[in-house]
Amino acid sequence: MTAAPEEKNRYAQAPRRDDWTIDQNWASYTMEEHDRWNRLFARQAKLLPGRACDAFLAAKQKLELSRAGIPDFQELSDRLGALTGWRVVPVAGLIPDDAFFDHLANRRFPAGAFIRPERELDYLSEPDVFHDVFGHVPLLADPVYARFLEAYGKGGARALQRGQLHNLARLYWYTVEFGLIRTPQGLRIFGAGILSSPGETVFSLEDSSPNRIAFDLMRVMRTKYIISDYQQSYFVVDSFEQLLDECYRDFGDLYDALLLEPDIEAHEIVAGDRVITRGDHHYFDSKGAAA
Ligand code: HBI
Numbered sequence: 001m002t003a004a005p006e007e008k009n010r011y012a013q014a015p016r017r018d019d020w021t022i023d024q025n026w027a028s029y030t031m032e033e034h035d036r037w038n039r040l041f042a043r044q045a046k047l048l049p050g051r052a053c054d055a056f057l058a059a060k061q062k063l064e065l066s067r068a069g070i071p072d073f074q075e076l077s078d079r080l081g082a083l084t085g086w087r088v089v090p091v092a093g094l095i096p097d098d099a100f101f102d103h104l105a106n107r108r109f110p111a112g113a114f115i116r117p118e119r120e121l122d123y124l125s126e127p128d129v130f131h132d133v134f135g136h137v138p139l140l141a142d143p144v145y146a147r148f149l150e151a152y153g154k155g156g157a158r159a160l161q162r163g164q165l166h167n168l169a170r171l172y173w174y175t176v177e178f179g180l181i182r183t184p185q186g187l188r189i190f191g192a193g194i195l196s197s198p199g200e201t202v203f204s205l206e207d208s209s210p211n212r213i214a215f216d217l218m219r220v221m222r223t224k225y226i227i228s229d230y231q232q233s234y235f236v237v238d239s240f241e242q243l244l245d246e247c248y249r250d251f252g253d254l255y256d257a258l259l260l261e262p263d264i265e266a267h268e269i270v271a272g273d274r275v276i277t278r279g280d281h282h283y284f285d286s287k288g289a290a291a
C-alpha cells in the first residue's frame with residue numbers, strides 16, 4: 001500500500017486567534033520536516049555567499065539560523081527582538097491583507113509554520129517556514145530595513161482604504177520579495193523570494209534574460225509582476241537607507257498620481273529608467289510567455 005501523498009500543510013486547520021496567529025507547536029515537527037529544512041538550508045548556504053547582501057549573511061549568523069532544523073519561533077523572536085524589536089509570529093499560511101499589515105506595523109512578522117512537501121521542494125505556491133524564516137527574517141535584524149518594513153505595514157491600511165493595495169503590493173514585491181542592492185563588489189540580493197530559491201538566486205544576478213533597473217518608487221508602483229515564475233525585471237536599490245528615505249513619506253500624492261499613470265508591463269523598459277542591464281528575455285521567449 002503506497003503511503004498517502006504527504007499533506008500540503010498540516011497547519012491549515014489549526015485553531016487560530018483573531019489576529020490569525022496559531023501555535024507553532026515546535027515539538028510536533030517530525031525528523032523528516034527538520035531534515036527537509038536542513039536540506040533547503042544547506043543548498044542556499046552554499047549558493048548565497050558572494051550573492052546575498054552582507055546584511056543578510058551577517059544576520060543569518062547572528063540569529064543562529066542553521067541546519068539544526070526548523071527554528072522555534074519563540075527562541076528566534078527572543079534573539080531577533082533583542083536586536084530590533086521584531087518578533088516572528090506563526091500563521092497557517094497567507095492571511096488577510098489588513099491583518100498582515102497590522103502585524104508588520106507592530107514589528108511582528110507573520111511566518112508560515114508549515115514546511116513545503118517534498119514534491120514542492122523547488123517551487124511552492126504559498127510562503128512556508130523556509131521562505132518566511134530563512135528568506136525574510138534575517139533582514140529584520142538590520143535596523144534600517146526593520147524600520148522600512150514597519151513603515152510599509154503602517155502604509156498598508158491607507159492603501160487598503162484608497163483601494164490601491166495593488167500599487168503598494170508592487171513595492172513589496174520588487175523590494176522585500178525580489179529586491180537587489182548595489183554594493184562596491186557588484187549587485188547583491190536582499191529579496192526573500194530570491195534568497196529562498198536556488199534557481200532564482202543565480203538567475204537574478206547572472207542570467208542575461210531579466211532587466212535590472214535602478215529603483216524608483218513611482219516606477220515600481222506602476223510595474224506589474226509575475227507570481228509563478230522568475231521575474232522579468234529586478235529593481236536595484238543603492239542602500240536600505242535610500243529605500244527607507246524614499247518610502248518614509250506621505251504616499252497620498254503618489255496614489256493620486258498613480259491613478260493617472262498607465263501600468264508598466266513586467267518586461268518593459270520605459271523612458272526615464274536608469275537601466276543597469278537590459279535583458280534579452282531569452283528565458284521567457286523560450287517559454288512563450290508574453291515577451
Ligand atoms: N500573509 N502570511 C502572509 N504572508 C504574506 O506575505 C502576505 C500575507 N497576506 C497578504 C500579503 N502578503 C500581500 O497581499 C500584501 O503584501 C499586499
Ligand code: FE
Nearest residue numbers: 127177192193
Ligand atoms: Fe514572502
